[in-house]
Amino acid sequence: MSRVAHPAGPRHGDVLPADHPPVPPDDLNALPAGIWPRRARRVDGVLTIAGADVRELAAEFGTPLYVCDEEDVRSRCREYVDAFGPDGRVFYAAKAFCCRAMLRWVHSEGLGVDVCTGGELEVALSAGVPAEQITLHGNNKTLEELSRAVAAGVGHVVADSFEEIARLAYLAEGAAVRPNVLVRVTTGVEATTHEFMATAHDDQKFGFSLASGAADEAVRRVLASPDLSFAGLHSHIGSQIFDTAGFEVAAHRVVELAVRIRDEHGIEIAELDLGGGFGIAYTEEDDAPEVKELAQSLRAIVDGQCRAAGLTRPRLTVEPGRGIVGPSTVTLYEVGTIKDVDGLRTYVSVDGGMSDNIRTALYDASYLCALASRESAAPPMLCRVVGRHCESGDIVVRHAYLPSDLATGDLLAVPATGAYCRSLASNYNHVPRPAVVAVNQGAARPILRRETLTDLLSLDLG
Numbered sequence: 001m002s003r004v005a006h007p008a009g010p011r012h013g014d015v016l017p018a019d020h021p022p023v024p025p026d027d028l029n030a031l032p033a034g035i036w037p038r039r040a041r042r043v044d045g046v047l048t049i050a051g052a053d054v055r056e057l058a059a060e061f062g063t064p065l066y067v068c069d070e071e072d073v074r075s076r077c078r079e080y081v082d083a084f085g086p087d088g089r090v091f092y093a094a095k096a097f098c099c100r101a102m103l104r105w106v107h108s109e110g111l112g113v114d115v116c117t118g119g120e121l122e123v124a125l126s127a128g129v130p131a132e133q134i135t136l137h138g139n140n141k142t143l144e145e146l147s148r149a150v151a152a153g154v155g156h157v158v159a160d161s162f163e164e165i166a167r168l169a170y171l172a173e174g175a176a177v178r179p180n181v182l183v184r185v186t187t188g189v190e191a192t193t194h195e196f197m198a199t200a201h202d203d204q205k206f207g208f209s210l211a212s213g214a215a216d217e218a219v220r221r222v223l224a225s226p227d228l229s230f231a232g233l234h235s236h237i238g239s240q241i242f243d244t245a246g247f248e249v250a251a252h253r254v255v256e257l258a259v260r261i262r263d264e265h266g267i268e269i270a271e272l273d274l275g276g277g278f279g280i281a282y283t284e285e286d287d288a289p290e291v292k293e294l295a296q297s298l299r300a301i302v303d304g305q306c307r308a309a310g311l312t313r314p315r316l317t318v319e320p321g322r323g324i325v326g327p328s329t330v331t332l333y334e335v336g337t338i339k340d341v342d343g344l345r346t347y348v349s350v351d352g353g354m355s356d357n358i359r360t361a362l363y364d365a366s367y368l369c370a371l372a373s374r375e376s377a378a379p380p381m382l383c384r385v386v387g388r389h390c391e392s393g394d395i396v397v398r399h400a401y402l403p404s405d406l407a408t409g410d411l412l413a414v415p416a417t418g419a420y421c422r423s424l425a426s427n428y429n430h431v432p433r434p435a436v437v438a439v440n441q442g443a444a445r446p447i448l449r450r451e452t453l454t455d456l457l458s459l460d461l462g
């Protein structure tokens, strides 16, 4: 049974969904820049990341395996710091991928760390990130988490509800350091890759609504507490954002609140945190902006809005997660079964799936995929790369062109899996979570070890 794509394009085009890629890529062995880690190369046909041969990595650490190019992460940190500094600040959103090595790298490159649970806070503290360079987020922080944050002296707490302001004020009584509070506002702007919506209603769980006046009231309550220090405002409008139109509307609304704060309380906000959400390229269709351009544009927007309102520009903070770590990592899989479902499509099963990358199933995310352990001159085969879990929605790459001589035992690599893959990984079907290996100058160092069945069984009390 042939696995070769029809020479005119996708095989069986009449029964395939309309969103299929129209033509195969010119070169199946190419590693398009901007999608693969900056130091991904083919050496004698084999994929190497920062000088490390993927066949050797797979042999030493097993598959699936997240392979992270450390210098890629560091270089992106430097780009953000250069673009937003020296008067602005960059905080890495640890939810994208959180482990001690990662937080040490970003901290050593001049970033603060933004955490949203007590767990992430502990990782940051134990990585040696100074508490004052940590911001604590979360829409339902527990008393324990708030209390730990206050005792540790975290730099900022982002207030997300009236109950939380009251709890924080209570916990801060007599604390060594008065917590700096940012009030998270819901601007009614929601942005994604290609579009944004600015609505009058704010139907979501985060923050205080601007439209209802809740944000004004939250500021009043923070200012009324002698144990809290009001630092400014926070707004996060979405993820995988490619243009600044949404930020412009959000900034306008936040600055309007800043004007009301000045008029009512006689103070100007010192800080404005615009959150994260800066997009990256997952496929060649994604045209992610340069960080420098993004920073210039955001700065111009905030400058313009503040000037028009007669306010001094507050210190600007951004919280990129995906933009720092997303492009640095590829996931390596070993090909298992290859099944040609005659007349429909070819299914290539790999030894991971939705437990190490839930984004395709959860968000219908698109990824590229390449044969990594060798190159091939075979014609392209349109296929679906699927995982090993007991769900038909367990898809890693919905539409992939791979060489038609693909065989069991080959290694596949999926790029741009640094953000929201390991951090959203699960043990579904009792599959242990993969290791993360950092590569640099040809050397590999595991930074998160692979889980074992013993790890999983140790939780089971019988």
Ligand SMILES: Cc1ncc(COP(=O)(O)O)c(C=O)c1O
Binding pocket: 093, 095, 096, 114, 137, 236, 238, 239, 240, 275, 276, 277, 278, 319, 320, 321, 322, 323, 419
């Ligand atoms: C408050 C806040 N800041 C920053 C981020 C990071 O977003 P991204 O990884 O898309 O840059 C998020 C993501 O959900 C967030 O909720």
